[in-house]
Structure formats: C-alpha cells, structure tokens
C-alpha cells in the first residue's frame with residue numbers, strides 16, 4: 001500500500017506541534033496577565049506633553065472645567081497625561097483620594113516642583129517623611145492643641161480688632177483681600193510663631209511666594225531669581241531671630257512653654273532634635289502654607305455672603321447673639337467660636353465651591369495597582385479637590401451654595417480642601433479660628449457690600465480676586 005510519508009510525518013509531529021502551540025498560548029496569556037495596563041489618556045507632545053493646556057486653563061482659573069473635566073468625560077476618573085515634563089496620573093473621586101492620600105509614605109510621597117523646594121527649603125515639613133515628619137507634626141500639633149488654641153483666640157481677636165481700628169476705621173472703601181493677607185501674615189508670625197512683624201517683611205515674603213511655582217530658572221529679572229534673592233533676605237532675618245531666641249532660652253530667660261511655635265522649634269534645636277536650617281525652612285513653609293490659603297478662603301466666604309442675603313442674615317444673627325452675651329470690648333473665647341456653627345458651614349461651603357488649593361502632586365515610590373490600572377514607579381499623581389467637590393455623587397446639586405449640607409455626614413475624602421491622610425493640613429484649626437474671628441468682627445462692626453460683584457477670580461497658582469475685592473464699608477456705630 002502506498003503510504004504518503006508526509007502524512008506519517010504530520011501524525012508523528014502532531015503531538016509535538018500541539019504541545020508547542022498550547023505552551024505558546026499559555027505563555028501569551030501569562031504575559032498579558034503580567035503586562036501592566038496604564039490608565040487611559042493622552043501624553044500630548046514629546047516632553048512638554050499637555051503642559052500648555054494645563055497652564056492656560058490654570059491661568060483662567062478653569063483648571064477643572066477646561067483641563068480635568070473634559071478628560072474625565074473622555075477617559076474616565078483616572079487618566080494619564082504629561083505635565084511639566086513628568087508623566088502624571090490624575091485621580092478623581094473620594095475612593096481615589098482616600099487611596100492616594102492615606103498611602104503617603106507607603107505607595108506615594110509628596111512631590112513639589114523644584115522651585116517650591118528651593119524657595120521653601122529642602123528641610124521643610126513637606127519634604128520630610130517618617131520620624132522627622134512625625135516630630136514636626138507633633139510640635140505644630142502641640143501648639144495647636146486645645147490649650148494652645150485657648151491662648152491663641154484672644155491674641156487673634158486683638159490682632160483683628162487692632163487691624164480694623166487702624167486700617168478700616170474712617171474709611172469708605174477697603175480691599176478685603178489685601179486686609180486678609182496682611183492679617184493672616186501677622187497672625188501666623190505674631191500669634192502662632194511669636195515673631196514680631198517688621199516693616200517690609202510682608203513684601204519680602206510675597207516676593208518669595210511669587211516664585212514658588214514659577215520655572216526654576218535663575219536669570220536676572222526672572223520671578224524665580226527675585227524670589228531667591230528675597231529668600232536670602234528672609235534667611236538672614238530669621239537666623240538673627242532664631243539665634244536670639246536660642247540665647248534667651250539657654251539663659252533660661254524664656255521657656256518653650258510660652259506656647260509659641262518658634263520657642264518649641266528652638267527648644268528642639270537646643271535638644272539636638274532639629275537643626276537651625278530645619279527651623280528656618282519650617283518657619284518659611286508655615287507662612288507659605290497659611291497665608292494665601294486663608295486669605296482666599298475668607299475673601300470667597302464674603303463673596304458668597306454678598307450673593308446669598310438669606311445666608312448672610314442667618315450668619316449675622318449668630319454673631320449678634322454672641323455679641324449680646326459679651327461685655328463691651330471683651331474678647332471672644334474658644335467657647336464663643338464653638339457657637340459659630342453656621343458661620344463655619346458657610347465657610348466650608350465657600351471652600352467646597354472655591355477650594356484654595358486645587359489638589360497636589362505625589363510621586364509613586366513603587367508600581368501602584370489601582371482599579372486594574374498601573375501607575376508606574378516614578379510617575380506623578382495629582383489628586384484634586386474639584387473631582388469630588390463638584391460631583392453630584394457626593395454633593396447634591398453641587399453648583400448651588402447650600403451651607404446647610406454640612407449638617408449631614410459627608411463621605412470621607414469627598415470634602416478635601418484641607419487634604420487628608422498623614423499630610424492633612426497641620427494648620428486647619430488656626431485657619432478655622434482666623435476665618436471665624438475675622439468674620440465676627442467685620443459683620444458686627446460694619447455694613448459692607450462688594451464694589452465689583454462680578455470680579456473675576458484669577459489663579460497664579462492659587463486663586464485670588466483680580467481686583468483685590470474692594471468693598472464699601474460703613475461703621476455700625478457712627
């Protein structure tokens with residue numbers, strides 16, 4: 001019988017071919033399983049990526065509306081992009097905020113632009129992790145604990161009252177935003193740190209702040225160059241202050257128990273727990289963290305009150321009730337601030353609609369797996385406040401101003417103007433007191449209205465009212 005040898009060969013080789021074929025399939029499946037799935041999104045042009053789109057939207061204070069939201073629509077709540085030279089994953093939503101913020105030090109670490117690190121100082125709290133971070137949080141936390149706050153309240157009251165008496169009394173028109181900036185600056189320096197504000201200090205600090213998010217290019221005349229020069233001036237001034245304080249403390253003229261944050265930091269220095277540079281970098285950082293954030297929060301609270309007369313009426317009544325229980329000229333106490341529940345709801349709602357901080361950057365310190373996607377090690381992660389604050393899922397009718405929504409429990413990590421996790425704002429309590437006390441004295445002493453109700457809010461990189469929010473004022477007592 002004729003036997004086709006090719007058939008014989010085929011039947012002999014068949015099991016071998018089958019084994020090779022199935023092994024190939026298995027290998028392919030394994031590889032696919034190991035292959036990491038990056039989040040969807042466009043990386044834009046080589047190197048610059050989508051930086052221009054990001055900055056243009058930011059300048060118009062439309063970062064969420066023009067940059068983030070269209071990409072959420074196209075790619076979903078977690079998308080990749082490339083900004084400022086770094087591949088970046090933008091995450092939105094309470095679950096994603098929680099995942100990223102609570103995994104600080106484990107999966108991610110805080111990641112500030114080079115210009116911010118150079119100007120704030122490489123030894124400031126935002127650059128620290130583990131023990132040093134815990135130590136600095138402890139020092140700030142003790143100063144802002146209940147006993148510390150009790151002492152702070154009358155000091156803040158005196159600062160606000162003095163400021164209004166010397167700068168608003170007899171005036172018809174003032175810049176609300178400028179006032180809040182001057183006040184928050186002196187409150188951080190004098191009430192929290194215990195350092196006297198000297199003439200010109202605010203301007204020098206403002207020059208540093210102007211460069212904090214500008215490109216770290218040091219050519220004469222550039223923002224960053226000016227900021228670096230201002231930082232040197234500040235350093236010289238702070239070195240003198242810190243050494244004087246150290247001498248006083250070593251000679252037992254002053255104890256760390258005077259409650260002031262600078263004394264506590266200098267005490268740590270004497271004990272060898274922190275260096276002089278760490279003290280100085282953290283003083284600069286605290287001013288940066290407190291200044292523009294609290295100022296814009298107060299300004300937007302007033303803007304919302306002007307636009308919502310019913311809310312203003314209710315808030316005013318809260319303060320009149322508190323005032324009626326005080327003797328003439330008596331300062332507020334911490335207990336009085338606890339009776340400002342509605343005012344705090346108004347301020348919180350203003351910060352929900354206009355969060356002073358858009359969000360912030362982290363860096364993945366390992367490959368991160370989240371919802372079936374991989375954020376590769378070394379990539380940046382940007383979490384946002386707007387991603388939850390403007391989302392119907394967390395806040396019903398999100399674009400309406402409704403302070404009473406804070407009577408209900410809010411899902412954790414949905415309301416995040418102060419961030420969350422181990423890096424939750426360390427000055428939250430001070431910011432709250434600053435806002436409540438300022439509102440109290442203004443609304444009980446003055447009638448006021450906005451001169452430009454439609455004034456645009458710009459961003460550079462924090463939001464601010466473009467005209468300084470001028471208001472017409474008239475004293476209630478003349």
Ligand code: HEM
Nearest residue numbers: 126289290293294297356360417418419423425426427431
């Ligand atoms: C309305 C006012 C304020 C807002 C909206 C605000 C917001 C924030 C946010 C969002 C963070 C977290 C940043 C991140 O996760 O990368 C933060 C951190 C921080 N804030 Fe505030 N802040 C305010 C006022 C203040 C004040 C008054 C102080 C100090 C006296 C302060 C001190 C700090 C510090 C030291 C950190 C760093 C915490 C750390 O790294 O552990 N903040 N703030």
